[in-house]
Structure formats: structure tokens, C-alpha cells
Amino acid sequence: MAFVSSGxxxxxxxxxxxxxxxxxxFDEFYPPVIAKNKxxxxxxxxxxxxxxxxxxxSGDKVFTVRVGGARLMSTTHIREICEIAEKHCDxxxxxxxxxxxxxxxxxxxxxxxxxxxxxxxxxxxxSFKFPVGGTGAxxxxxxxxxxxxxxxxxxxxxxxPVKATMDVLFDDFKDHRLPxxxxxxxxxxxxxxxxxxxxxxxxxGYHRKPPLLDHEYLDKMCEIPLAIAAxxxxxxxxxxxxxxxxxxxxxxxxxxRCMFCGNCYTMCPSMPLADTEGDGIVIMAGGKVSNRISAPxxxxxxxxxxxxxxxxxPQTTATIKNIVEAYAKDAKKYERLGEWAERIxxxxxxxxxxxxxxxxxxxxxxxxxxxxxxxxTQFKF
Amino acid sequence: MAKHKTxxxxxxxxxxxPSFVSDLKxxxxxRAKNEANIEFQIPVDVVEDLMGVLELSxxxxxxxxxxxxxxxxxxxxxxxxxxxxxxxxxxxxxxxFHTMRVNQPGGKFYTAEYLRQLCDLWDFRGxxxxxxHGSTGDIIFLGTTTKQLEEIFYEMTHNLNQDLGxxxxxxxxxxxxxxxxxxxxxxxxxxxxxxxLTQEYQDELHRPAFPYKFKFKFDGCPNCCVASIAxxxxxxxxxxxxxxxxxxEAVAAYIGGEIAPNGGAHSGRDWxxxxxxxxxxxxxxTDCMWMEGNKLMIDNKECNRCMHCINAMPRALRxxxxxxxxxxxxxxxxxxxxxxMGSMLVPFVKAEEPYDEIKEVIEAxxxxxxxxxxxxxxLGELMKRQGFQALLKATGLDPDPRMVQEPRSNPYIFWNxxxxxxxxxxxxxxxxxxxxx
Numbered sequence: 001m002a003f004v005s006s007g008x009x010x011x012x013x014x015x016x017x018x019x020x021x022x023x024x025x026f027d028e029f030y031p032p033v034i035a036k037n038k039x040x041x042x043x044x045x046x047x048x049x050x051x052x053x054x055x056x057x058s059g060d061k062v063f064t065v066r067v068g069g070a071r072l073m074s075t076t077h078i079r080e081i082c083e084i085a086e087k088h089c090d091x092x093x094x095x096x097x098x099x100x101x102x103x104x105x106x107x108x109x110x111x112x113x114x115x116x117x118x119x120x121x122x123x124x125x126x127s128f129k130f131p132v133g134g135t136g137a138x139x140x141x142x143x144x145x146x147x148x149x150x151x152x153x154x155x156x157x158x159x160x161p162v163k164a165t166m167d168v169l170f171d172d173f174k175d176h177r178l179p180x181x182x183x184x185x186x187x188x189x190x191x192x193x194x195x196x197x198x199x200x201x202x203x204x205g206y207h208r209k210p211p212l213l214d215h216e217y218l219d220k221m222c223e224i225p226l227a228i229a230a231x232x233x234x235x236x237x238x239x240x241x242x243x244x245x246x247x248x249x250x251x252x253x254x255x256x257r258c259m260f261c262g263n264c265y266t267m268c269p270s271m272p273l274a275d276t277e278g279d280g281i282v283i284m285a286g287g288k289v290s291n292r293i294s295a296p297x298x299x300x301x302x303x304x305x306x307x308x309x310x311x312x313x314p315q316t317t318a319t320i321k322n323i324v325e326a327y328a329k330d331a332k333k334y335e336r337l338g339e340w341a342e343r344i345x346x347x348x349x350x351x352x353x354x355x356x357x358x359x360x361x362x363x364x365x366x367x368x369x370x371x372x373x374x375x376x377t378q379f380k381f
Numbered sequence: 382m383a384k385h386k387t388x389x390x391x392x393x394x395x396x397x398x399p400s401f402v403s404d405l406k407x408x409x410x411x412r413a414k415n416e417a418n419i420e421f422q423i424p425v426d427v428v429e430d431l432m433g434v435l436e437l438s439x440x441x442x443x444x445x446x447x448x449x450x451x452x453x454x455x456x457x458x459x460x461x462x463x464x465x466x467x468x469x470x471x472x473x474x475x476x477x478f479h480t481m482r483v484n485q486p487g488g489k490f491y492t493a494e495y496l497r498q499l500c501d502l503w504d505f506r507g508x509x510x511x512x513x514h515g516s517t518g519d520i521i522f523l524g525t526t527t528k529q530l531e532e533i534f535y536e537m538t539h540n541l542n543q544d545l546g547x548x549x550x551x552x553x554x555x556x557x558x559x560x561x562x563x564x565x566x567x568x569x570x571x572x573x574x575x576x577x578l579t580q581e582y583q584d585e586l587h588r589p590a591f592p593y594k595f596k597f598k599f600d601g602c603p604n605c606c607v608a609s610i611a612x613x614x615x616x617x618x619x620x621x622x623x624x625x626x627x628x629x630e631a632v633a634a635y636i637g638g639e640i641a642p643n644g645g646a647h648s649g650r651d652w653x654x655x656x657x658x659x660x661x662x663x664x665x666x667t668d669c670m671w672m673e674g675n676k677l678m679i680d681n682k683e684c685n686r687c688m689h690c691i692n693a694m695p696r697a698l699r700x701x702x703x704x705x706x707x708x709x710x711x712x713x714x715x716x717x718x719x720x721x722m723g724s725m726l727v728p729f730v731k732a733e734e735p736y737d738e739i740k741e742v743i744e745a746x747x748x749x750x751x752x753x754x755x756x757x758x759x760l761g762e763l764m765k766r767q768g769f770q771a772l773l774k775a776t777g778l779d780p781d782p783r784m785v786q787e788p789r790s791n792p793y794i795f796w797n798x799x800x801x802x803x804x805x806x807x808x809x810x811x812x813x814x815x816x817x818x
Contacts, residue, residue, distance in 0.1 A: 003528075004420055004505075008535035013455040018538035020583035023546075023554075026487030026572040029495065030562065039561040039570065043695040046645040054563055062563060070401035072523075074408035074428075075500035075509040082493035082500075093496075095489040095513055097558070097607050104563075123403035125394025136646030145516060148438035149431070150464060150480065150523055152446045157438065159401045160393060167396030177649030192714035194516045195612035198722075230757075232717040263717055269448035276442035289611045291603035293664055293689045296610050298720055310439040311389040333652050334643075334664060334693070368719060 031092035033062045033106040049174050050132035051111060063105045065114050067130040068141045068166070068173055071099035072149060072159050080121070080129070088114040098141045098183075100134050133174040137181055139324070140173065142166060144186035145194040147205075153262055154188035155205030155279040161313045162186055165203065168317040169324065179331040179340070182324065183288075190261050200337040201320055202284035202299045209278035210258040211271035215241040219249040222268035230267040233257045259365070281306045281316050285323060286338030286349075297338045300346075302353070304360035319355070326352040345380050383409070384426055385433030389440060405432050408509055419505055423474075423526050427508045430474030431524065434466055452479055452527050454534040458589040460545030461530055477526040478508070481533060482519040482546035484579070487572035488559050489514065498541055506533050517596065518556030518607075519546040544583075550593050550757075552585040557599035558606045565695060566688065567601030568619025568704035569732035575599045577736055578743070591747070592754035592763075602700065603688050609712075609723070614760045615743065616709040616723045617732075621701035624681040625690070631697035632657075632677045643693045661690050705731040708742060710772070711761030721761040726772065728783040742776055749775030770795075 009015050027035065037056035044054040053063045069077075081101055085093040088110060094102045103114055118130040134140035142165060145151065147158025165184065172178060185196035188205040196202035218224070228236045228251065235257035241250045251271075253264075264271045273279075283306065287299030302323075306315045323337075330352060331340035341349040350357045363369035383406075393402045409428040412421070424430070434445050450463025462480040469476035483499070499520065503509055508524035515521040525533065537543045546554035555578060558564070560571030578597060579586065585595075598609035601619040609616030634640045635655055641648065642655050657677070662670045669683035670690065677697070679690075691698045708730065709723030730738050746760065749772070754763045764772055773780060782788075798805045 001421055001425075004422060006532040006535040007539065008531045010531065013531070016539075017456070019456060019544070020587060021538060021542065021544045022580045022583055022586075023484035023576070024486045024495070024541075024543055026490060026562075026576060029486055029490035029492050031490075034490070034562050039567075041561070041563060041565040042699075043565055044644050045641070046648065049649070052644065054565070064563070069399045070404060071512045071514065072401045072404070073511050073513045074404050074411075075504050075511065076408045076411045077404050078496055078500050078511065078513065082496050085493045091493040093491055093493065094559070095491075097489075097518075097556075099513070101513075123394070123400055124407065125400050125403035127394065127400040127403060128397055129399055131397065131399065136644070137649065143516065146512075148444045148446075149435055150446060150478070152444060152448045152464075154444050157435075160439065163393050163396070163398055163400060163402075166398035170397045173398075175649040176645075176647055181646070187714075190714075191716050195608060195714045197714055197720040198608065198611040226756075261716060265448070274443040279442060287611075289605040289608040291605065291610075291687050292692060293666055293687055296605070296722055298722070308442045310442065311392045333647065333660065334689070365719065 063111050065103045066100050136176040137178045139169050139182050142184045145188045147188040155207045158188045164312040180336050198287035198289045204282040206282045207260040207273040209275045210255045211273050214270035215250040218270040221270045227268035230263045286341045323353045384429035387436040422506045427474040430472040434472045457587045459548040459551045478524040481522040484546040519554045547586045550589040550591045553596045555597040560601040571599040571601045593757045617706050621704045623701035623703040626699040711764045713759045713761045745776045
């Protein structure tokens with residue numbers, strides 16, 4: 001493994017340096033049918049779940065085949081995607097915001113061989129490499145965060161629960177039977193780099209134990225004022241600790257005020273929260289980002305805690321499946337999960353989804369909490 | 382023979398959904414065989430050690446990655462995230478396992494040729510493991526060593542004409558929906574605006590000068606496929622201000638059952654015959670639609686452009702022609718004071734190059750936020766702390782009822798002295814002439 005230089009000279013970092021050039025320009029990568037008809041599309045229709053076409057003013061059509069996949073992806077897998085794109089699509093492809101891959105072709109006769117090729121490819125372990133689906137009134141791929149594969153703050157894994165959940169929801173990835181589309185998202189901690197707070201169903205990693213305090217190292221590793229300032233409930237204060245006769249600067253945590261957000265750990269590595277029993281999953285439901293019919297909504301907490309049950313998180317996936325089935329059975333056409341819950345009332349939502357309503361689900365965090373309590377005599381028995 | 386036993390991960394190889402474990406295993410094997418004869422610049426067994434450490438996390442229910450670490454490329458303050466394993470003795474291949482964010486092309490369109498060039502670079506100088514893509518939109522290169530960072534950046538900029546994305550307290554990599562490239566609903570060219578602003582603000586993207594992260598996202602219409610309204614400090618959402626275009630023949634075809642509603646999105650169930658009254662007209666949030674004989678009528682002035690009728694009958698109804706975008710500001714995830722949705726700041730602006738009007742708003746907001754924002758305070762939090770009026774003052778925009786859901790229900794108005802006749806300077810003795818103590 002001999003070091004191979006790129007040409008970069010560490011002694012003269014500015015020599016021949018190129019910077020601030022930004023991304024490659026989008027139109028370098030447009031398939032010809034896209035470049036020709038951009039801004040002139042008329043309408044689209046689904047041929048089957050995962051396969052749809054757009055018609056342009058020119059009469060041109062572009063057929064898209066959408067496949068799901070893990071966003072954690074090897075170069076070996078990407079090279080296979082490239083091979084498929086070259087075989088069927090003149091070397092063009094795109095990814096969607098929700099980690100799907102889309103293969104685009106310019107005539108209908110190219111669709112069937114492409115779909116058959118994609119569906120025929122399986123990993124050695126038996127799972128599909130490129131399942132076709134994820135469109136229309138069904139469930140598309142889960143957007144998610146890093147989890148245990150690469151992040152320092154997670155309260156659950158990401159790729160694991162996503163794989164387990166999509167296995168359970170797979171039929172709806174390949175179907176259009178739901179009242180509207182249903183978006184599932186996962187964030188492995190409250191930082192929500194995946195922004196799951198407006199999803200039909202959100203899987204959120206959450207800690208339940210206050211930070212451990214590594215007093216011996218805390219003042220060496222952290223800026224104590226920043227750790228104190230990071231706490232949204234002012235539960236952290238400076239203190240002195242005596243260890244082996246030495247007085248050390250550290251912090252004390254008022255544990256009854258801790259909301260387990262982990263913001264202190266973000267600022268101070270000597271305050272870890274991760275814990276086998278303490279960490280797990282919150283299920284939220286009823287959010288959306290679309291402005292269609294009703295305004296965008298936040299997801300609401302419907303299950304306060306489920307344990308981390310690696311490798312397949314059975315309680316989490318069963319809970320999600322129940323919610324999906326109750327929604328599929330009861331909601332009206334076009335109605336999103338949150339719109340359904342609001343129409344039938346949240347008391348009915350808990351009943352229909354067979355979810356227990358516990359005190360954890362009543363908001364007690366600052367002013368907005370009040371606006372979520374019921375200030376009317378209107379309720380259902 | 383695998384380097385580490387992974388009995389828990391192995392259970393994620395079954396089931397129909399693509400298994401990331403199977404993918405990691407095939408990658409480990411490809412590296413071990415090295416049929417392409419690559420002179421790997423980081424340990425050949427990096428993927429095996431990655432699986433090993435992940436298995437340990439599955440066993441412990443806790444992550445084994447250490448907190449951060451300041452690494453990067455010269456002159457940039459973002460684009461690289463330091464990552465170290467907390468069990469380096471057992472998993473030396475991932476002892477240093479830094480992330481690089483690579484700024485994705487607009488619409489996430491690629492050619493196989495370009496993707497292969499990225500793969501070649503990443504196989505040679507990194508783990509060969511990626512995210513396609515990260516949540517913000519970047520291509521994520523997962524796992525390389527410190528020494529390779531400058532080498533990768535050099536090759537990327539010199540050979541691939543490709544730059545890094547953002548991280549830390551800077552402009553994060555902007556991202557867009559597919560837009561006009563392949564969507565009839567797009568009200569402006571999201572990719573052109575996204576690319577234009579990304580290029581304009583390269584300095585802000587690479588060199589952290591902000592109180593905290595700042596995100597731009599570009600949605601072509603109110604369907605918000607990239608969730609700009611929920612997660613972007615500034616969301617640019619396409620809209621129009623003239624009339625929905627109606628093709629009455631196509632309306633009749635929908636009513637007659639010749640065209641499936643919503644592009645056939647409900648094909649998995651028998652919902653019965655299409656009923657324009659219950660499915661479209663009764664679902665209209667502003668009650669601005671009705672039938673006159675066989676004709677669908679829309680009182681466009683009352684339409685709030687929710688997109689339902691257009692989504693449901695794309696062959697009959699089209700967005701208007703006087704298009705532009707709305708700017709909503711201040712969205713963020715819950716850390717710390719709860720999640721915030723974007724708030725309407727600019728109801729309508731044309732999206733035409735060189736986008737000067739849009740840039741004026743952006744720069745006014747940045748000036749205000751950089752002056753007033755506290756360390757790690759998002760724009761939405763500053764808006765809450767100082768009030769919407771402060772945002773109006775900073776941007777010079779006039780108040781508009783479109784900016785609020787409803788007017789305030791308390792009368793605690795912070796009147797400015799110059800708004801009150803005579804000002805606040807008064808003489809108590811003059812007052813006492815008429816009002817005894």
C-alpha cells in the first residue's frame with residue numbers, strides 16, 4: 001500500500017490549487033429527451049407501480065422506472081447501476097430525494113426489458129437489488145440518517161431499522177392501494193439531520209438517560225460554558241469535583257430537568273448519553289410537507305418509546321404496520337394519514353391503531369404545549 | 382472467510398428489501414480480491430472492519446464512533462467531517478474514517494461515465510462506501526484517512542471539475558427537486574436557481590462565517606417534494622398568480638372514466654368511478670370550483686394553489702403561465718426549541734436570471750442574522766426571539782396579510798415612538814396641572 005500522490009504538494013498547499021468551483025452543472029447530465037423537452041412537459045401517468053411516463057408538448061415521451069435501495073451504497077453496487085444505465089438508458093440515470101434510483105428511457109419498448117432486468121438481480125443473501133416501485137398511492141423509500149454506521153450521537157441505528165421496516169412494508173412499495181402516498185422517515189437522534197418531523201410516519205431515535213459525566217477529562221475536552229449554554233432547560237451548572245486529591249472543574253446536571261436532547265454532548269464529548277436500555281425509538285405520525293388540500297403539518301408523537309431490538313426491531317415494525325393498515329382501511333381517497341387522524345379525531349386514531357395513550361404523549365414543553373390541549377367540549381366517546 | 386463474525390447483521394440479509402449488509406459483504410469481497418489491481422490508499426479490509434464495528438453496535442445498542450474531530454482541506458471550513466472509531470485496536474481499518482460531502486449535481490442527474498469516475502477515485506483513496514445521497518443532498522463519501530483528504534480534493538477539483546459540499550456553520554449544500562427537467566408542475570427552473578445561488582455563494586458554502594447552519598432548498602411547486610417548507614432556512618417554492626389552464630375536453634374525459642385520476646396513482650384498489658364533485662370540487666380548500674353543465678369552472682382569484690385539482694387531473698388542469706416563487710424562511714428540525722415550519726416572507730417574486738431580487742432578500746437576511754444571531758441559533762429561532770417585525774425591518778419588506786395565518790389575538794403591540802403622535806417625551810408638571818396627585 002504505497003502512498004500515491006495526486007500531485008498535491010503539502011509544503012505548498014496553494015500551488016495549483018483549485019477551489020470554489022461548485023458542483024458539476026446539472027445540464028451536463030440530462031438525457032437528450034430531458035434536455036429537449038425541459039419546461040415543456042404536459043402530464044404524466046403511471047403504467048404500473050414504479051413505472052411512469054411523462055408526455056411533452058413536442059409529443060415526446062420519457063419513461064421512468066423507479067427502484068428502491070439502501071442509501072448506504074457501495075461502489076460495486078453503483079457500478080452495477082452504471083452498467084444497467086448503459087445497457088438500457090444510453091448511460092443516463094438519476095436519484096430521487098428519497099434515495100430511489102430512476103432509469104429513464106425514451107420509448108415504451110425499452111421499458112419491459114429494463115424492468116425485467118432490474119427485477120431479476122438479487123444480492124447473494126437473497127434480497128432484491130433493484131425492486132421496482134415506490135410511486136403513487138403507496139409507500140416509497142425511507143429517507144434516513146447515518147445511525148450506528150457512522151454517527152457519534154445516535155440513539156438507534158438507521159440502516160438496520162430501515163431495512164427491517166421496508167421488508168414489512170414491501171408490498172406497499174410495489175402497490176398503489178393506499179388512500180394517498182405515505183412517507184416514512186427515520187432520524188436516529190433528535191438532531192434530525194433527516195428532518196423527519198413532517199412525515200406520515202416518523203421513526204425517531206431517542207435517549208432516556210441523562211448524560212454520563214466524565215469528570216476527569218471534562219475540563220480538558222470541553223469548553224464548559226458552551227456545554228452549559230447548550231442546555232435548553234438550564235439543567236447544567238458548573239461545579240468542582242475532587243478526584244484523587246485534585247480539584248477539577250466540571251459540570252453538574254439537574255437530572256429531573258433533563259429532556260435527553262443530547263445538545264450538551266454535541267458541545268462536550270465528555271457527556272455521553274448513549275445507553276443500551278435508555279435508548280430506543282419514538283414513533284411519530286400524521287405529518288406532511290405538501291400544501292395539497294391542507295397545510296403542511298408536523299408529525300405527532302403516538303408511541304413514546306420502543307426498545308432497540310437489533311437486528312430487526314420487531315415492535316417498531318409491527319407498530320408501523322398496524323398504523324398503515326388502520327389508515328388503509330379507514331381513510332378516504334386522497335386523504336393523507338394526518339388528515340385522516342384529524343378528521344376522525346386523535347382519540348379515534350389511537351383506538352383504530354390499537355395504540356395506548358400514555359401521559360408521555362401530552363405536550364408539556366413550553367408555550368406551544370397549551371395549544372395542543374383540548375379547549376372545546378367537542379370530543380368523541 | 383470473513384474477518385469478523387456478524388451473526389446479527391447476517392439476519393438483515395433476508396427479506397425482499399435491498400440489504401445493505403449483502404452490499405457491504407460484496408464490497409468487502411471485491412476489495413479483498415482486487416481484480417482491478419487498485420493500489421488501495423487506505424486499508425484493504427476497511428469494509429470488514431466497518432461491518433465488525435456495526436455488529437458490535439448491534440450487540441451493545443450503542444454507537445462506537447467518537448465525537449467529531451477537526452479535519453478538513455486547506456482553506457475550507459466545511460465539506461469534511463472527522464470520524465474516529467472508539468475501538469481502533471479491534472477495528473484498525475476504520476480507526477480514522479472521515480466523511481467527505483461532495484456537492485451533487487442538480488436534480489441528481491448523472492451519467493454512468495461520471496459516476497464511475499467518482500467510484501474510481503473513491504475505491505482508490507477511500508472505503509468505496511457511500512451514501513447516495515445524504516439527507517441534505519450531497520453525495521457522501523463514507524470513510525477515509527486524514528492523509529487522503531487533500532489528495533481526494535486535489536483529484537476531484539483537477540480531474541473531475543467537482544467541489545465539496547457544506548458542513549458546519551456555513552451555507553449547506555443547496556438542493557432542488559427535479560423541476561422543469563421532468564415535471565409539468567414546476568413553476569420555475571429549480572435547477573437553474575439552485576445552481577446559480579450555489580455558485581454565487583461558494584464563499585459562504587466553504588468558509589463558516591454564520592452563527593449556525595443555513596439551508597436553501599428549491600421546490601418547483603407547492604407539492605414540496607424536497608420538503609423545503611419543513612427543513613430549509615430559506616425555502617423557494619414555485620407558484621403562479623394567474624389562472625389555472627383548463628382543457629374542458631380532458632375534464633370530460635376524466636368524468637367519462639377515459640383517463641384515470643391522479644395519473645393512475647390509485648390503481649391498486651377499486652375506488653369506484655371517478656366523481657369530480659366528491660374527489661375534486663368538495664376537496665377544494667377554498668370552495669372555488671364548480672360545474673356549469675359539463676364545464677369545470679374555477680374562480681381563480683379565490684384559489685390558494687394547493688395543487689389538489691392539478692395533481693388529480695394533470696391532463697385537464699395546468700399551472701398558470703405567470704409563474705414565480707414564494708420565499709418561506711426559518712424552518713428547522715426540533716433541536717432545540719421545537720420544530721419550526723417555514724414562514725411566508727415573500728409571497729411572490731419572479732425567478733429570472735440573474736435573480737437580483739432574490740439575492741437582495743438573501744443578503745439582507747444574512748446581514749441581520751450574522752449581526753444578531755447567537756452562537757448556534759438558527760434563523761427561525763432568531764425570528765422567534767426578535768419577532769417577525771425585526772425580519773421585516775431587516776429585509777425592508779412591507780407587511781402583508783399573506784405573511785400570517787391570522788392577526789395577533791393580543792393587543793400587546795410594541796409601538797415605536799415615531800408611530801405615536803407627539804412622541805413619548807412629556808412634561809409631568811404640565812400633566813399635573815390638570816390631574817391632581
